[in-house]
Amino acid sequence: MDIVPLVSAITKCVEPGSSSRNSLQTHLSQLSTSIQQLKAANVEANSLLTHITLVAVRLLSHLVKLSDCERELVLQCIKEALTPDKRKQRQLENVHAVIVDHLSRILAPLFVLENSQLGGFPEPTRFLAIECWRRLVQISTVHIPETHFQRRQEQPTPGTVAFKEYVNRHLPLDYISLTVCALLDNSEMSKDQQLRLYALETLAEIMCPCQLLDDEKVVSKIFPGMASALTRIALAQLPAQLRGSAIRKPILAVRKQALQALERAVLVVYGGKPENRLLNVSDIARSWAEQARKDIKSIMDTTDDSDAKGGEQDRFQQLLWRLAGLRHTEGIHSALFALFAQVSSEECMAKVPAGGFQVALETCLAIGGTYPDVAVNYMGSLQMRCSKNDDLTSSYVERVLDPLLEQFTRYVVDGESQQRMDVLCIVSGCVQVLGRQRALAVVSSWWRSQGLRSLLQSLSITLPGTSLLVVESQPSTDNQIIAGNAVDKDVGYILENYRSTELKRALNTFVQTMADLFTTHELCSQLLSVLFDCSDMQVPALWVLRLMARVADNGNLDSIYPSIFQYCVDYCNTTSESTDPQNHATHQLMVLDVISGYVPKLGPNVVYYMDTLLFPLLQTNMASSSVLQRQAHKALDILAQQTSSTIAQMLKDNVDYIVEGCSQQIRSVSLHPQAFNILSGAVKLVGRDILVYMDDVVEDTLDVCEQLAYEDESIVASALQFLEIVTRTIAAVDSGSSKAIEHVSAGSKVFEQDPDPIASAIKEIEDATAAKMLEDLVLSENTVDETPTALTNNEPDTFHDDDRQPQGDPLAIKIVLATQSFLYADTSAQQLLALKIVHNCVSALTDSRDLLPLLNELWPALVNRLNQQHDEFYVTLAACDVIEQVCMKGESWMRKRVKDDLWIHFRRILAEMPLRMQKSQVELMHRVLRTLKTVARYVPLDEGIAWELCVQSVRFFSTDVEEDLIAMLQDMVPVYGDKIWLVLAKLGCIAGLPPKTIPDFKLPQNVKVPSNICQVLQV
Secondary structure (H helix, E strand, C coil), rough: CCCHHHHHHHHHHHCCCCCCHHHHHHHHHHHHHHHHHHCCCCCHHHHHHHHHHHHHHHHCCCCCCCCHHHHHCCCCCCCHCCCCCCCCCCCCCCCHHHHHHHHHHHHHHHCCCCCCCCCCHHHHHHHHHHHHHHHHHCEEECCCCHHCCCCCCCCCCCCCCEEEHHHHHHHHHHHHHHHHHHHHHHHCCCCHHHHHHHHHHHHHHHCCCCCCCHHHHHHHHHHHHHHHHHHHHCCCCHHHCCCCCCCCCHHHHHHHHHHHHHHHHHHHHHHHHCCCCCCCHHHHHHHHHHHHCCCCCCCHHHCCCCCCCCHHHHHHHHHHHHHHCCCCCCCCCHHHHHHHHHHHHCCCCCCCCHHHHHHHHHHHHHHHHHHHHHCCCHHHHHHHHHHCCCCCHHHHHHHHHHHHHHHHHHHHHHCHHHHHHHHHHHHHHHHHHHCHHHHHHHHHHHHHHHHHHHHHHHHCCCCCCCCHHCCCCCCCCHHHHHCHHHHHHHHHCCCCCCCCHHHHHHHHHHHHHHHHHHHHHHHHHHHHHHHHHCCCHHHHHHHHHHHHCCCCCCCCCCCCHHHHHHHHHHHCCCCCCCHHHHHHHHHHHHHHHHHHHHHHHHHHHHHHHHHHHHHHHHHCCCCCCCCHHHHHHHHHHHHHHHHCCCCHHHHHHHHHHHHHHHEEEEHHHCCCCCCHHHHHHHHHHHHHHHHHHCCCCCCHHHHHHHHHCCCCCHHHHHHHHHHHHHHHHHHCCCCCCHHHHHHHHHHHHHHCCCHHHHHHHHCCCCCCCHHHHHCCCCCCCCCCCCCCCCCCCCCCCCCCCCCCCCCCCHHHHHHHHHHEEEEEEHHHHHHHHHHHHHHHHHHCCCCCHHEEEEEEHHHHHHHHHHCCCCCCCCHHHHHHHHHHHHHEEEEEHHHHHHHHHHHHHHHHHHHHHHCCCCCHHHHHHHHHHHHHHHHHHHHCCCCHHHHHHHHHHHHHHCCCCCCHHHHHHHHHHHHHHHHHHHHHHCCCCCCCHHHHHHCCCCCCCCCCCCCCCCHHCCC
């Protein structure tokens, strides 16, 4: 196969007066195909490249006018000819110098941009021309005949030289500048982001020390303008002549590539050791290059920078300052770090201006502190350089560090996020590279006088959702307590002024650096002095102290542990009342976290601190906040692990100490306010196994309730709460908080479906004292799935067969009888706890012969809670909850009780409740309707009550409690379906029935009944 005829035909197409011009595009397409076929047939690549170059020189001369498509086809042929055979897997070699000259001269002008037309050739053409140039510079060697130029005797030229050496010796200086300028112009002004990226990649190859531009004359001329252009691209700034145009700013990949190209250029200018090379430029080539440059605005003529004498160094330093502002830009930091690491390298250090070196050093330290994995090798190199006495690096580092320490307080406390991150990272990096001995001389006095306090002052914190810690009342389920991730999320709080991940990482790095510098022991001692002396910095000091437990311990802390634990215990033993509840909750949370951090440091020796830590952790386990509960449980778990046991086993092993210690506090004149919380925590964590040791403590607690009933409401509330947990443990029932949490997590309606009445109640109570006592109280809600018993008037009472029924738990009976007087108490907290105790005892005494006598005795007090209209609504809810239990256990025994005692109160609630209800009223109606559903399901109702219930309840159709109403009516249909049918018929829901056939009874007015209610109820 021969391409000579095809080449001849193409040449004839462009001859003056040729009539075959129309076939030029066809011939070029055939030529591209032929090149591929000839390469596959192992035709010599140099021969193909020679023929294609001759065609290209002819077609791309200024005498021939080509269309865009024809020009692209010519470039495509050059690209194919320059592409090495894939099977040979090597670049072209020994290409004749004449061919290289011709290709170099015809390619560069094709990707030059003309400012008069802003865009020059179309972008596809420029893209192809750049790609051809990129393949051209990959030629391995160039063959140079002896007659090609006059050789110098002292430096003979071989017949074959490397391509980069050939270019530096034989292409004119302005031509190299032209190529660089054209690539930069494309990277700045092209609309195609891919073309920008490709131009910068090609430029980076040209900048590579092993490629072109080793001649310092070339570099000195093109570097200043090139650095300015690359900086503009990295900063996403358009040139002045493009501002306001439609050119888009460069994308992130282009900006990163600009930084990489600038890094190569910096290495060439400041890091290389260029040799004096022969620069032999022909006058013809020079004039040709200068003519080509007349149509473009060179970047060397840019007015962005100063033209003062010696301004090149100043301009370079200004560029570095501008680029340093990118150090926290997402996606840029790696490329930027590589650039500044090069500027501050040992190679460049002697040539880069001092100010530029300092900027580079600060930037590398700032990035390295934020992304330590990026700077590992760099930091190691700096440390080695600083260890040399004759090296200038350490003096530069100290020059950076000294003024920064003076400005530390201003930046770390009042600065923006980036300023805080910078000052922390730069100080950390300087200390690390100077070494401990040299850094101590600079930092020691500053740290003790103001450094530590400035750091703590910057850590003014609030937990996101800390207000929830104070009012959150739902205790955690076992699964939530075990979930360590939830605890870590709660305690790993976000600092108010340290929100970003990078900034928090910088803070951790700084604290660890200071701990390594001063030793952990010394830093902990400094923090303890702040904890005991400075109340406004205690929480930040605790945070840093907790961090100390995570860093390497390079000092003996045995003398520090007692002081740390003593502070934690003292704070836990303080009253929970605070002028700032939010800060108190945060403070308490951090105290628990410190305990969790330092207990593992002790190992088995923690037994010596068991008596110090056990009580505070148990009492905090009964805190109103589930977050605090989980953190206290975590600390207890860590404490148990150090003794090689579980929490329950650890508490049982120490039960004598717990019970005896609390008993002494209960019997003492100055009653410890947390004694009952400690006992409650122990019972809650161990369960029934610990109750066998509690008889005497329960007796003491009942005495306290009797003696202080009207004197100290808070202590009585704590005592009743302990008794409630005891009875709940006896009954083996849960508080139902897990259901509430599941409902919330599932996104269900809290108030309509399964509300937590206490959480809502606290929001509506104005009395802060009452609210505080009720924070940790949650009503028990037991879902009963039993099928209804047969509802007949002569159903036998299951409580008469005493021979087959066992006795109830004597401890539960003793507690409920001793606390029944609190059902008449004046405070809602005591009423609520007494109702919960009754509820637990009814559950514990199921199928017991003691249940019926107990219910007879408690019944008047239970009814009294429904009778009191002034009670908080959640007390009524709790009373309804107990009545549900009684109805399920009492069966037909309850028939007369409902008729004589209960119905009057339920009727009042149904009649007085407005149709537009508030949240608390919705909760109340939800519980009342559910209670009435249970009553109708388990207790045979008198005819009058059944009629009145149907009539009074229908008014709640089309309200917030309609679902509860329908559920109640559905349960009533099997027994009371005729009454429901007549009520619906009277309301007009039954078609075709004359109104006069329905008995005349009063119905609520304007009732909006769903149209499909009969189908729903199946009546």
